[in-house]
Amino acid sequence: MIDLLSDELLERFRARAAVYDAENRFFSEDLEELKELGYLRLFTKPDGGLAAAAAAQQRLATAAPATALAVNMHLVWTGVARLLKERGDDSLQFVLDEAEQGEVFAFGNSEAGNDSVLFDSTTVAEPTAEGGYRFKGTKIFTSLSPAWTRLGIFGKDSSGPEPRLVHGFIHRETPGYRIMEDWDTLGMRASQSNSTVLDGVLIPRERIFRSLPVGPNADPLIFAIFACFETLVASVYAGIGERSVNLAAEAARRRRSLKNEASLAKDPLVRARVARAALIMDGIYPQIEAVAQDVDQEVDRGKQWFASLVGLKIRTTEAARETVDLAIKVAGGASYFSGSELSRLYRDVLAGQFHPSSEDSALNTIATAWLGPAL
Template sequence: MSTVTEGAHRDGGAGDDAGAAKVVDAVRDLAPVLRERADAAESAGRVPDESVAELAGTGFFRLLQPTAFGGLAADPGLFYTCVKEIARACGSTGWIASVLGVHNWQLGLFPEEAQREVWGGDDGARISSSYAPTGKVTPVEGGFRFSGRWSFSSGCEHADWVFLGGLIKGEDGAPVDSRTFLLPYGDYRIEKNWDTLGLRATGSHDIVVDDVFVPEHRTLSFLDTSALDCPGQRLNPEPLYRLPFAALFTSTIATPLVGIAEGAYATYVAVTRERFRVSYGQKVKEDPFAHVRIARAGSAIDAAWLQLAHNIAELYGYAMRGEHIPDELRLRTRRDQVLATERAVEATDLLVENAGGNAMRTGHVVQRYWRDVHTGRGHVANDPERALTMFGRGELGDEVRDPML
């Protein structure tokens, strides 16, 4: 149970980074357990409940949660460090931890009444999402009638609420606003249909809504999030809540893939130290071509993480100082986020190509990492052409308007 902490960080000071550093240590201690459960999670098609409970016990889900509701409102770089460590151990667990964790940040942007509804009785409540505006939205007095089907709601079986995307249209039928709608479990049902090549344990099932009422205060306009002017910022003045949605959300999708690539790299190196290639009568550790692949893959993974971490740190620095975040930085963050994904995939491919036939056997850790990173690459946030085109246009002086900026 939780009540709002009166006066918590009312001056807009930073969150509890010291407490968050302890969370990072606790997550690293938990990672070997998550690694041991990865095969069973994949077979079950669901991250074990005990894994989610133990992650909650580390304080992970509080990293981006407002201090007013028992959270740490911490430096987002610490959140992404945790995500990378979790995904390195188990790709599916890292994926759902990342998306469920970032939703506490987004809820902090909603009107205070919505935050109280979710966290007032349970400050450990979790939210899944599906942002594509595929449903039907009908404005009515005090809110909206809402119905439809949404796909790919990762971790929905571990959530109490859901964020769903919807378009509000004018009298001429043209969209005038795109919003995130917040619904409690009971106003929607989960249709279990997630059966994929990789990230099999994420449980990214469909969400179905049959004509329910969503009050106005449980919606958030993307116009407000893009402008960095959201109603929740008055309750939660910490710098964390002055960051762009697109930067945090897309980093939330890219970081698990970097962690997965790190896991593939560590596993490949460990196996290669002992592997003997019968065809050549040679220990693979003596093969100079394997050395080159290790160097290339390691550099690609390091570059991906260093750019992601650098951009998030720079964004957070602007927020800490209360300064305007330049469009150039927002564009660069999107550029480097999609390239981080590309590098993670390429690095994993380099290693798998040299891992031998045994690596493709069912149950081999390397091929699970390979399947996971390719499946995650398919997320719309990892579309390189869209983000790279935006960056190029910005560099050439064109005005760039995009909801994912």
């Protein structure tokens, strides 16, 4: 799949990324090209796995980080469906079937103030007599808002003796939801991750695919979501870091010192900064590849799996942010102008800290893996 992303295509995407960012506009043209290439069907292909998706998303993000981040949400759901199927669970086969037919999936799980992430919900799920559910609540950071045709959501059913977390998919044409035009952000602007207000939208029984207890649990769905989400998010920020190293090297070769009448590529401090940026990112690429391949090959990391996944996301987003900062120091004041690619990458990379898992949550997960629960 990475072969679909030619140098010429990436240059088109890079040029449009600047326009999307300046105009706070959705990446419609990018999405159409990716659809025509079959890029959104990556996980429906026999040779399409998480490692292949991660490599492709990293390459895409070197040109258009916001495009890659939004496409991630579709790839997360199709990746989850594939991971479950490979482990003997066909409950999301319809996701793969519909993705093959051209449907676009989006991830509508995030909620303001919900630090339990997948293990609790502020959205109310009210059961119907026919076995379906009506959902009421607000989902934030709903990437692909202008284009999704299927939105995965979940909410809490408190009607029984024990509350349950109910997962399902809505169709775009289903009434009972509103997309807010509230995506006016510092970075990742082309993703158009608007809030989605659920006003009693109905999901029929056949589109409900999970009912889980509140709190951490061992359902394969949870692992599949974490594995795909954290790995693919890491890949996007690795792409930002990779591009920043290249831009730093280009700037060092282009700029000259008036004092020394020499290229800044000869300056020891500049060389050290470029080398430091490259060194940081070189340690990230094999980590993403190793985690993704272990997921594909169903390697048993036992209790360390979730620690591995959240750790990968934290290390990569922090590494990318440090690398962009170094690149800006090398490029100098020109990178402070809004039209500079590094200026955009600087704003885009900051979004990494807001994706689950947060640093605090990740540290708690890792501590539990090594020390057991605190209580």
